[in-house]
Amino acid sequence: MEFLSLITFILFLVPATSSSSQHVNNLLSHRKIFLKTENTSTTSYAVIFDGGSTGTRVHVFHFNQNLDLLPVNDTLEFYKKISPGLSSYEDDPEEAAETLIPLLEEAESLVPEELRANTPVRLGATAGLRLLDGNASEEILQAVRDMLSNESSLNVQSDAVAILEGSDEGSYMWVAMNYLLGNLGKNLSQTVGVVDLGGGSVQMAYAVSANTAANAPEAPDGDDPYIQTLVVNGTTYDLYVHSYLYYGKEASRAVILNVTGDSANPCILAGYNGTYTYSNVEYTALASASGSDYDQCREIVLEALKVNETCSYKNCTFGGIWNGGGGSGQDTLYITTSFYYLVIQSGMVDSNKTSATIYPEEYKIAAEKACQVKYEDAQSTYPLLDEDVLPYICLDLTYQYTLLVDGFGLDPLQEVVVANEIEYQDSLMEAAWPLGSAIQAISSLPTFKRLMYFI
Numbered sequence: 001m002e003f004l005s006l007i008t009f010i011l012f013l014v015p016a017t018s019s020s021s022q023h024v025n026n027l028l029s030h031r032k033i034f035l036k037t038e039n040t041s042t043t044s045y046a047v048i049f050d051g052g053s054t055g056t057r058v059h060v061f062h063f064n065q066n067l068d069l070l071p072v073n074d075t076l077e078f079y080k081k082i083s084p085g086l087s088s089y090e091d092d093p094e095e096a097a098e099t100l101i102p103l104l105e106e107a108e109s110l111v112p113e114e115l116r117a118n119t120p121v122r123l124g125a126t127a128g129l130r131l132l133d134g135n136a137s138e139e140i141l142q143a144v145r146d147m148l149s150n151e152s153s154l155n156v157q158s159d160a161v162a163i164l165e166g167s168d169e170g171s172y173m174w175v176a177m178n179y180l181l182g183n184l185g186k187n188l189s190q191t192v193g194v195v196d197l198g199g200g201s202v203q204m205a206y207a208v209s210a211n212t213a214a215n216a217p218e219a220p221d222g223d224d225p226y227i228q229t230l231v232v233n234g235t236t237y238d239l240y241v242h243s244y245l246y247y248g249k250e251a252s253r254a255v256i257l258n259v260t261g262d263s264a265n266p267c268i269l270a271g272y273n274g275t276y277t278y279s280n281v282e283y284t285a286l287a288s289a290s291g292s293d294y295d296q297c298r299e300i301v302l303e304a305l306k307v308n309e310t311c312s313y314k315n316c317t318f319g320g321i322w323n324g325g326g327g328s329g330q331d332t333l334y335i336t337t338s339f340y341y342l343v344i345q346s347g348m349v350d351s352n353k354t355s356a357t358i359y360p361e362e363y364k365i366a367a368e369k370a371c372q373v374k375y376e377d378a379q380s381t382y383p384l385l386d387e388d389v390l391p392y393i394c395l396d397l398t399y400q401y402t403l404l405v406d407g408f409g410l411d412p413l414q415e416v417v418v419a420n421e422i423e424y425q426d427s428l429m430e431a432a433w434p435l436g437s438a439i440q441a442i443s444s445l446p447t448f449k450r451l452m453y454f455i
């Protein structure tokens with residue numbers, strides 16, 4: 001390997017799960033029970049805190065030496081959540097840290113006592129913390145580090161508490177998805193690519209050939225490198241990863257409304273006149289007299305996406321970002337998180353499905369329909385949508401279609417899998433970054449076979 005990029009497990013911004021997303025999550029939490037006993041002296045646990053802007057979740061994962069998941073208190077996917085998130089305690093870092101103690105205690109109680117000292121614990125903080133002023137976020141992270149070293153009997157490494165880089169979120173997500181699908185260790189053409197639409201940013205990750213990786217361009221200053229190299233069970237993968245800040249579901253509304261400034265915006269449903277607040281900034285959300293219009297909305301969205309920005313590489317996605325060169329690692333794409341919530345909430349996919357194969361074109365068809373709805377009829381047309389996001393249903397659908405087709409260059413008639421949970425050993429497992437982080441964390445334990453690591 002000539003092109004090796006070192007990744008650091010620090011820093012950055014990730015979208016938070018929106019309240020509407022949680023609503024769908026609750027609707028769908030019908031997890032199956034899984035029972036199997038294993039000699040615990042040969043198994044490993046990992047405790048991962050996901051510090052989002054609306055709350056903090058703790059996940060407890062349990063693996064055998066082959067890296068298969070084992071149950072924790074009868075479920076393969078144990079997690080607990082508290083609200084609000086760490087960023088709500090800007091003025092009191094100690095209090096922020098203390099709110100995590102009940103989660104920590106519960107997580108610890110699930111790890112057999114003799115394994116605790118060898119169980120890695122990590123906290124990855126996302127969007128909310130990054131947006132705090134001054135060094136408030138660093139103060140909170142330091143308080144969490146102190147709390148963990150005071151209170152925890154788990155293995156707290158020096159880099160255990162940090163803001164997660166967008167690209168790390170992307171590569172952990174790729175690992176989690178391919179792990180659950182049983183693809184790790186296979187040829188890159190048998191892996192799947194992932195596009196994860198969060199609240200604040202969107203991540204794309206897929207495996208590329210060693211040749212593509214060796215010739216990869218340098219990322220713009222301040223961005224993470226385009227390629228991360230990962231070894232799983234003896235197989236080396238070069239992952240193309242990029243995180244687009246401001247192009248998450250909630251953030252993109254701000255960017256799209258910003259294009260029209262104080263004037264009416266053709267993406268807003270007829271009859272609505274209000275404001276949209278993102279990251280403490282207010283944007284005018286005013287419908288035009290004739291209401292929303294798909295074609296006009298699409299023009300605004302294309303402008304917001306900067307599809308025509310100068311591309312200094314052979315091929316770009318949008319905003320002048322290299323597209324990774326394509327290849328067989330992205331022949332099958334899984335699109336997740338807010339892509340999933342929107343297909344459920346808009347009625348494109350039945351709400352009892354945890355994944356479905358769709359075409360990007362279906363977002364367009366749904367958008368054309370949504371853009372004809374009046375604000376006053378929106379709740380009856382879209383009963384699963386939360387009231388505060390009703391004015392944006394035309395905008396969201398048009399954005400997601402445009403992002404996939406004009407942003408990421410997908411064929412409108414190419415099959416993609418929209419997924420929230422993946423079937424793994426008769427259980428439904430959420431594909432999300434904490435699982436990838438857990439695999440990486442246990443793989444670096446001295447007692448564990450180094451099944452997976454980044455180089």
Ligand SMILES: *[C@@H]1O[C@H](CO)[C@@H](O)[C@H](O)[C@H]1NC(C)=O
Binds near residue numbers: 039040041042
């Ligand atoms: C568990 O594995 C350890 C190490 O391989 C072994 O010494 C021990 O006897 C095993 N315990 C049981 C209950 O099988």
Ligand SMILES: *[C@@H]1O[C@H](CO)[C@@H](O)[C@H](O)[C@H]1NC(C)=O
Binds near residue numbers: 066067184185
């Ligand atoms: C690792 O590779 C070995 C041999 O190629 C295989 O038997 C084993 O199942 C693999 N483990 C995982 C977790 O993929």
Ligand SMILES: *[C@@H]1O[C@H](CO)[C@@H](O)[C@H](O)[C@H]1NC(C)=O
Binds near residue numbers: 073106109110
């Ligand atoms: C483990 O499961 C039992 C039985 O379902 C439940 O009573 C207990 O609260 C669970 N423990 C934790 C820490 O969630």
Ligand SMILES: *[C@@H]1O[C@H](CO)[C@@H](O)[C@H](O)[C@H]1NC(C)=O
Binds near residue numbers: 135138139142
């Ligand atoms: C935050 O800034 C204050 C004042 O400049 C300083 O005393 C403190 O050490 C900083 N905290 C961290 C964690 O860097």
Ligand SMILES: *[C@@H]1O[C@H](CO)[C@@H](O)[C@H](O)[C@H]1NC(C)=O
Binds near residue numbers: 143147
């Ligand atoms: C952790 O311990 C240090 C030193 O004992 C103490 O100053 C600090 O307040 C403690 N922090 C927490 C969050 O318990």
Ligand SMILES: *[C@@H]1O[C@H](CO)[C@@H](O)[C@H](O)[C@H]1NC(C)=O
Binds near residue numbers: 187188189328
């Ligand atoms: C892996 O896939 C590539 C491209 O699809 C192919 O050229 C190569 O022969 C495959 N390697 C193996 C070991 O199957």
Ligand SMILES: *[C@@H]1O[C@H](CO)[C@@H](O)[C@H](O)[C@H]1NC(C)=O
Binds near residue numbers: 254255259
């Ligand atoms: C809004 O537009 C202004 C002027 O074009 C620009 O400077 C600013 O960065 C934009 N903000 C967002 C969130 O797009």
Ligand SMILES: *[C@@H]1O[C@H](CO)[C@@H](O)[C@H](O)[C@H]1NC(C)=O
Binds near residue numbers: 273274
């Ligand atoms: C929208 O609301 C604002 C403030 O409530 C009002 O000043 C403005 O005239 C309204 N615009 C339209 C087009 O109704």
Ligand SMILES: *[C@@H]1O[C@H](CO)[C@@H](O)[C@H](O)[C@H]1NC(C)=O
Binds near residue numbers: 303308
């Ligand atoms: C991008 O460029 C194409 C071709 O030059 C043009 O037709 C299109 O209107 C441009 N789109 C935007 C949003 O500027």
Ligand SMILES: *[C@@H]1O[C@H](CO)[C@@H](O)[C@H](O)[C@H]1NC(C)=O
Binds near residue numbers: 409
């Ligand atoms: C890359 O750009 C070339 C022309 O510059 C085009 O023919 C090709 O289809 C593009 N490939 C991708 C994957 O977008």
Ligand SMILES: *[C@@H]1O[C@H](CO)[C@@H](O)[C@H](O)[C@H]1NC(C)=O
Binds near residue numbers: 350352
């Ligand atoms: C899902 O819902 C559809 C109709 O809405 C129903 O026909 C189907 O049986 C449901 N499937 C499950 C697994 O509940």
